Amino acid sequence: MDTSPVQDPKRPHVVIIGGGFAGLNAARRLGKAPVRVTLIDRNNYHLFQPLLYQVATAGLSPAEIAHPIRSVVRKQQNTEVLMGEVVGVDKEGRSVRLADGKTISYDYLVLATGSVYNYFGHEEWARFAPSLKTVTDATHIRRNILVAFEQAEMESDEAKRRALLTFVVVGGGPTGVEMAGAIAELAHRALASDFRYIDPQHTRILLVEAVPRILNAFPEHLAQRALEKLVRLGVEVRTNAMVQAVDEYGVVISGDRIDSPNVIWAAGVLGTEPGEWLGAETDRIQRVKVGPDLSVPGHPEIFVLGDTAFVPDPDGKPLPGVAPVAMQQGRYVADRIRARVEGHGGFPPFRYRDKGNLATVGRSFAIADFGRMSFGGFFAWLIWIVVHIVYLIDFQNRMLVLTQWAWSWFTFHRGARLIVREEPRQWPGG
Amino acid sequence: MDTSPVQDPKRPHVVIIGGGFAGLNAARRLGKAPVRVTLIDRNNYHLFQPLLYQVATAGLSPAEIAHPIRSVVRKQQNTEVLMGEVVGVDKEGRSVRLADGKTISYDYLVLATGSVYNYFGHEEWARFAPSLKTVTDATHIRRNILVAFEQAEMESDEAKRRALLTFVVVGGGPTGVEMAGAIAELAHRALASDFRYIDPQHTRILLVEAVPRILNAFPEHLAQRALEKLVRLGVEVRTNAMVQAVDEYGVVISGDRIDSPNVIWAAGVLGTEPGEWLGAETDRIQRVKVGPDLSVPGHPEIFVLGDTAFVPDPDGKPLPGVAPVAMQQGRYVADRIRARVEGHGGFPPFRYRDKGNLATVGRSFAIADFGRMSFGGFFAWLIWIVVHIVYLIDFQNRMLVLTQWAWSWFTFHRGARLIVREEPRQWPGG
Numbered sequence: 001m002d003t004s005p006v007q008d009p010k011r012p013h014v015v016i017i018g019g020g021f022a023g024l025n026a027a028r029r030l031g032k033a034p035v036r037v038t039l040i041d042r043n044n045y046h047l048f049q050p051l052l053y054q055v056a057t058a059g060l061s062p063a064e065i066a067h068p069i070r071s072v073v074r075k076q077q078n079t080e081v082l083m084g085e086v087v088g089v090d091k092e093g094r095s096v097r098l099a100d101g102k103t104i105s106y107d108y109l110v111l112a113t114g115s116v117y118n119y120f121g122h123e124e125w126a127r128f129a130p131s132l133k134t135v136t137d138a139t140h141i142r143r144n145i146l147v148a149f150e151q152a153e154m155e156s157d158e159a160k161r162r163a164l165l166t167f168v169v170v171g172g173g174p175t176g177v178e179m180a181g182a183i184a185e186l187a188h189r190a191l192a193s194d195f196r197y198i199d200p201q202h203t204r205i206l207l208v209e210a211v212p213r214i215l216n217a218f219p220e221h222l223a224q225r226a227l228e229k230l231v232r233l234g235v236e237v238r239t240n241a242m243v244q245a246v247d248e249y250g251v252v253i254s255g256d257r258i259d260s261p262n263v264i265w266a267a268g269v270l271g272t273e274p275g276e277w278l279g280a281e282t283d284r285i286q287r288v289k290v291g292p293d294l295s296v297p298g299h300p301e302i303f304v305l306g307d308t309a310f311v312p313d314p315d316g317k318p319l320p321g322v323a324p325v326a327m328q329q330g331r332y333v334a335d336r337i338r339a340r341v342e343g344h345g346g347f348p349p350f351r352y353r354d355k356g357n358l359a360t361v362g363r364s365f366a367i368a369d370f371g372r373m374s375f376g377g378f379f380a381w382l383i384w385i386v387v388h389i390v391y392l393i394d395f396q397n398r399m400l401v402l403t404q405w406a407w408s409w410f411t412f413h414r415g416a417r418l419i420v421r422e423e424p425r426q427w428p429g430g
Numbered sequence: 431m432d433t434s435p436v437q438d439p440k441r442p443h444v445v446i447i448g449g450g451f452a453g454l455n456a457a458r459r460l461g462k463a464p465v466r467v468t469l470i471d472r473n474n475y476h477l478f479q480p481l482l483y484q485v486a487t488a489g490l491s492p493a494e495i496a497h498p499i500r501s502v503v504r505k506q507q508n509t510e511v512l513m514g515e516v517v518g519v520d521k522e523g524r525s526v527r528l529a530d531g532k533t534i535s536y537d538y539l540v541l542a543t544g545s546v547y548n549y550f551g552h553e554e555w556a557r558f559a560p561s562l563k564t565v566t567d568a569t570h571i572r573r574n575i576l577v578a579f580e581q582a583e584m585e586s587d588e589a590k591r592r593a594l595l596t597f598v599v600v601g602g603g604p605t606g607v608e609m610a611g612a613i614a615e616l617a618h619r620a621l622a623s624d625f626r627y628i629d630p631q632h633t634r635i636l637l638v639e640a641v642p643r644i645l646n647a648f649p650e651h652l653a654q655r656a657l658e659k660l661v662r663l664g665v666e667v668r669t670n671a672m673v674q675a676v677d678e679y680g681v682v683i684s685g686d687r688i689d690s691p692n693v694i695w696a697a698g699v700l701g702t703e704p705g706e707w708l709g710a711e712t713d714r715i716q717r718v719k720v721g722p723d724l725s726v727p728g729h730p731e732i733f734v735l736g737d738t739a740f741v742p743d744p745d746g747k748p749l750p751g752v753a754p755v756a757m758q759q760g761r762y763v764a765d766r767i768r769a770r771v772e773g774h775g776g777f778p779p780f781r782y783r784d785k786g787n788l789a790t791v792g793r794s795f796a797i798a799d800f801g802r803m804s805f806g807g808f809f810a811w812l813i814w815i816v817v818h819i820v821y822l823i824d825f826q827n828r829m830l831v832l833t834q835w836a837w838s839w840f841t842f843h844r845g846a847r848l849i850v851r852e853e854p855r856q857w858p859g860g
Contacts, residue, residue, distance in 0.1 A: 004626070006626050007626075043849060044576060044580060044847065044848070044849045045847070045848050045849070061491035061492065061493040061494070061846075062491070062848055063491045063846035063847075063848050064491070066848050068624070068847040068848075070621075070624035070625070071624060071847075074623055074624050080626040080627075081624075082583075082584060083577075083580040083584075083849070084584070102584075135848065146474060147513075150474060150513040153512070153513075154512060154513075154514070154532075191500075193504055194498070194500035194501060194504050194511075195500070196434070196436050196437075196510040197510075403833055416491075416493035417474065417475070417493075417498040417501075418474070418475050418492055418493050418496050418498075418565065419473060419474045419475070419513070
């Protein structure tokens with residue numbers, strides 16, 4: 001009887017934790033390598049996070065930006081997928097521990113568990129100011145936004161109605177800017193004629209940023225273009241503004257209380273558990289400090305990549321937590337492991353090849369920074385569309401998302417305006 | 431200043447409870463009538479329930495079969511939509527009471543709140559054998575089905591693995607047949623090559639029916655064709671089989687215990703609250719007995735329609751709880767109210783025009799009963815597709831659903847295979 005590659009005990013075992021951009025790219029790149037691969041994720045799907053804000057603002061359905069991991073690696077005979085939650089790593093015994101008590105031993109370990117939002121020591125704010133990392137987060141925020149309009153329509157108290165129609169997005173990075181722009185379009189266009197007692201055009205949208213300007217990772221003139229576009233969309237942008245308190249009914253920004261039950265958090269991230277699991281040195285936002293080959297100092301068989309790794313660029317600045325970095329790191333580590341297994345030496349250190357940076361502000365406007373060349377406007381937005389569609393992993397999703405977008409673009413319609421109940425339904429008599 | 435039609439106190443006020451097929455058709459038909467209309471639903475969307483089984487089996491996303499009620503009636507200046515939960519009716523004072531304490535007075539009241547599944551006095555089974563009425567039900571069942579395969583892949587105990595790969599559908603009506611067929615195709619085709627340790631082809635699917643045959647509403651030869659198709663798809667059909675117990679680990683069917691954590695309930699329905707709210711006479715499954723014009727005896731201003739009304743056909747048999755009955759009743763009641771408001775007399779009683787009956791079994795097979803003509807096969811399935819697409823309310827959804835279906839049909843792929851966590855996410859430190 002033949003041994004299937006996935007069970008062949010003679011092959012070195014590569015265990016990858018996390019099916020995001022980094023982990024999935026590593027797994028795919030190892031599909032033909034003489035190893036066996038186990039990819040573990042707590043979800044059964046890969047999430048295309050750059051479009052998650054579209055789910056939160058009712059433009060897309062979750063399944064359109066999520067794809068079953070099993071399908072992606074279906075044809076790789078050496079790869080198995082496990083849906084499970086990792087809770088620890090035994091570096092000396094070379095195994096990972098799952099929440100259900102199982103352990104899985106490895107020869108090579110790739111940790112790519114991503115990031116969570118950083119509430120800067122105020123984790124109690126998360127209840128009132130949800131952030132946008134998971135599908136559940138996105139449908140939860142979508143629910144909140146749509147329910148706010150429904151409640152405003154029924155509210156007779158003018159102050160309460162104004163509060164319900166006030167949205168505060170904390171954090172002026174690409175996610176915050178995209179969210180604010182999308183909420184503005186949802187309110188001012190898609191919902192404009194759906195209500196009888198409120199005018200969604202009167203919706204107030206604030207974007208709050210702690211530093212002097214938004215989109216810090218972009219050149220100043222591009223950030224300025226984005227700012228102007230936001231203002232045209234009806235977004236109030238407050239820079240140099242600190243969030244001092246968040247509760248059920250509003251937020252205090254630099255001493256100024258704003259009544260709003262609709263606060264969305266997009267203000268910086270924290271690395272996830274790998275630093276703790278490994279007892280490794282981390283930076284101030286819990287990212288593991290790795291060597292030039294992305295391995296953990298003293299453990300050449302353990303790699304940390306993506307949002308949860310601290311990797312300095314040649315100037316000493318950390319690489320940003322964006323998809324291209326994660327994808328390149330995933331492929332790099334796969335090649336590195338393969339070279340080691342096949343006995344090749346002299347492998348070069350990881351180098352990020354920055355192909356440019358994009359951010360979109362509402363419909364038909366984006367900014368693009370390609371280093372020597374940078375511009376904003378409709379053409380940048382077309383590039384944004386093409387890049388995002390190309391990277392959406394499978395053909396079906398591309399078609400669906402394109403159809404949705406084409407439709408929304410021409411009609412200002414938003415297709416996924418579902419308020420889905422979060423509690424399980426009550427059964428008769430139960 | 432003009433009074434907007436929706437607030438004009440001189441117009442009679444029609445309050446419609448429920449945005450399903452009956453309520454929504456009534457509201458649309460009243461769009462140009464000299465009345466003001468308030469449509470109340472606890473959800474913000476109209477759900478195209480005949481395709482809900484496709485959401486439960488990962489073929490479609492919820493937003494593809496649900497559409498915001500506000501958008502549907504956006505152009506009707508005399509219509510407002512309220513998202514809210516009705517908890518009672520004051521027949522004498524002519525008002526309805528909402529869960530938040532508000533009351534809304536009416537001149538005409540249309541109750542179209544649909545049905546819930548009937549557990550025949552065993553409501554405790556609902557926990558272990560969920561049924562399929564709401565979007566939450568569908569994503570919950572989808573989650574259960576997909577998680578069962580994931581757990582089976584990790585399970586080393588052979589008996590437990592077999593149980594995880596056993597699915598029991600209770601009820602051999604159209605919904606049960608469609609569910610069983612769709613699960614068989616999901617397991618035997620879409621998931622077939624995605625796993626390494628289990629073979630989804632070994633999935634066991636049982637369809638259990640209490641009476642001597644499935645699809646009781648169809649002629650016997652068509653039910654026989656459907657049965658043969660189910661068997662070819664790998665479904666075991668048990669007729670004359672009574673469910674005697676359901677628990678977390680399985681089900682007892684006519685004395686025979688079957689280990690399966692995957693039981694789905696599709697075995698008959700109950701009317702919802704209107705009977706109770708009105709103190710009206712109901713049949714044995716809680717449907718309100720209405721007069722020939724669908725009004726409640728003694729209250730010509732209150733109408734009950736759809737699944738929660740008992741309306742005998744000319745032979746005395748109750749009309750079935752299907753979408754065409756609900757739609758025709760909605761339009762009938764709208765016309766009736768309009769005639770009364772405009773002072774026309776001599777309105778005929780409601781008559782259901784049966785245009786035929788369709789049920790699908792898996793991909794590319796359906797049965798069609800048009801009275802004089804009845805047949806099963808691929809052509810019936812084409813009719814099924816056309817009818818369902820035409821009735822999907824808005825153009826975008828039709829396009830998306832068609833794209834999804836065309837893709838699934840050619841590839842056996844299922845696009846919406848998301849296992850979404852049901853608990854809100856745990857935040858760091860929280």
